[in-house]
Amino acid sequence: MKVLHVIPSVSPVRGGPSQAVLEMVHALNQQGITTEIVTTNDHGSDLLNVPLEQQICHPLPFSNQTVPTCFFSRFSPRIASIREFSFSAQMTKWLWENIAQYDLVHVHAIFSYPSTIAMAIARLQGIPYIIRPIGQLCEWSLKQGKQKKQLYLNLIEKANLDHSRFLHLTSEQEHLELLKLNVKASSFILPLGFSFSNRIPDARQRIRLHLNLSPDEPIILFLSRLHPKKGLDYLIPALGQLAHHRFTFVLAGSGEPSYEAYVKSLLISNGIYNRTRLTGFVEGEIKNLLLQGSDLFVLTSHSENFGIAVLEAMASGLPVLATPGVALAAEIERYQLGYISQLAISDITSTLETYLTDQKRGNLMGQHAFQFVREHYNWSKIATRLIQIYQTIVEPKSISIVSH
Structure with a gap:
């Protein structure tokens, strides 16, 4: 054939x-x-x-x-x-x-x-x-x-x-x-x-060194195209309401210059520009370090017929926060592989707060997600x-x- x-x-x-x-x-x-x-x-x-x-x-x-x-x-x-x-x-x-x-x-x-x-x-x-x-x-x-x-x-x-x-x-x-x-x-x-990358034993230390962060700084990762359907106009204001929590937001991706400028304006207006690392498009070792060394992956999208970025995160052992528009959301919720939030600023804020106040539970979800992807994908x-x-x-x- x-x-x-x-x-x-x-x-x-x-x-x-x-x-x-x-x-x-x-x-x-x-x-x-x-x-x-x-x-x-x-x-x-x-x-x-x-x-x-x-x-x-x-x-x-x-x-x-x-x-x-x-x-x-x-x-x-x-x-x-x-x-x-x-x-x-x-x-x-x-x-x-x-x-x-x-x-x-x-x-x-x-x-x-x-x-x-x-x-x-x-x-x-x-x-x-x-x-x-x-x-x-x-x-x-x-x-x-x-x-x-x-x-x-x-x-x-x-x-x-x-x-x-x-x-x-x-x-x-x-x-x-x-x-x-x-x-x-x-x-x-x-x-x-999903094709699994080799595990990087010191990914957490190396990515924090690369981003000039303290060794124990929590990292919330968005790694996808910068596009209006990804819901960044909901996610960024939600992150802006969590100033009392310690974290760094890593925004990894690229898009049309006009939309990139809009995203930057959102970060500034919501007071988290100084807590954000804008990496641009990433691939290879840096991408693997981000996936394996971060703490939470977020994709608050309007629509994803599958969501390969979410699968990549779960395969790296990250708990994920997704919205119902992401097709994998039902499995994430059913098998407790992460968090599902409605596409609304208040709901995303509340869900992020839940994770940040009990990160040990999130880590257990990430471990479960890693095994789940190996078995089913x-x-x-x-x-x-x-x-x-x-x-x-x-x-x-x-x-x-x-x-x-």
């Missing part, structure tokens, strides 16, 4: 969805499925420095492993909205000439040129495909740029969705939101996995299940699955 994965970007600045596809493809290849990625050289406002129009061995994050990947040039005008669409004429030509070599196409994301054109070409050439919409069909996401997305959905993407063999959803919450739309395609729920197990689903499409008489 030969499977092609298409995604607009695998740049680390694009966060969890890009990291997940690299790890997914690696896990599939480890189990004997010939799997490759086609993408653009998108790197946010910049471009990745990679060879184009040829398959290369692209590094897997936090590993010495590689993933077969073919990059194509992204059209990069100054207008951000056009640049973000990730148009690539070279990718279009390659897909038209090569897509028939594959038994199946696994598309990641919608409302983006690489994904849309891959689905359209697959339809025209009779190649089956499935779609992982990465939360872009969730209610909050559809409300952002509502008129433009609705037009795009009605004119183009609805037909692509309806003709897909399956929609690959990553949580029950994403499935429930999909039911509100009139999508004809069946779906299956299969979570994302293993990429090898997830890849095995995904291969079974692929086989129902490519070899429909061999195996049957239950779709939603």
Whole structure:
């Protein structure tokens, strides 16, 4: 079986969805499925420095492993909205000439040129495909740029969705939101996995030394894209009401310059700018030190169809504070892996107060979360299940699955 994965970007600045596809493809290849990625050289406002129009061995994050990947040039005008669409004429030509070599196409994301054109070409050439919409069909996401997305959905993407063999959803919450739309395609729920980094025994001491903090300073960590959907306009005012508690807030991530400036203004107006460390985008050893050396991870998001950043934190042994919009919230609450707060300043403040007054209980939650992720979010197990689903499409008489 030969499977092609298409995604607009695998740049680390694009966060969890890009990291997940690299790890997914690696896990599939480890189990004997010939799997490759086609993408653009998108790197946010910049471009990745990679060879184009040829398959290369692209590094897997936090590993010495590689993933077969073919990059194509992204059209990069100054207008951000056009640049973000990730148009690539070279990718279009390659897909038209090569897509028939594959038994199946696994598309990641919608409302983006690489994904849309891959689905359209697959339809025209009779190649089956499935779609992982990465939360872009969730209610909050559809409300952002509502008129433009609705037009795009009605004119183009609805037909692509309806003709897909399956929609690959990553949580029950994403499935429930999909039911509100009139999508004809069946779906299956299969979570994302996590590849564990090596433990750093002295992470707590090293990250505090790096940030110039005292050895016993509590660290509350936000590590994600800086984006309006992440709820920082709720989290930062909540932190500002806890001046009587000792902690340092680490804000690790990057976003559009205008939004970064807004976040900085929030920190100043809420009186916690001097208690905050703004690290910008982090990866590699510094990212691992932050995850393994902090005390509490926070993600007060409006909407996360999965929440790979939350999974990373739990896999590092951190208790997490999340809001119901994060799809992992139900499991966090059910198995007591952290704290769930409503997306309101008063509720977030109260939940943070609960943690800061009983950090030992939080530490126990973090230990439990570490074991839980190891047991339930293993990429090898997830890849095995995904291969079974692929086989129902490519070899429909061999195996049957239950779709939603």
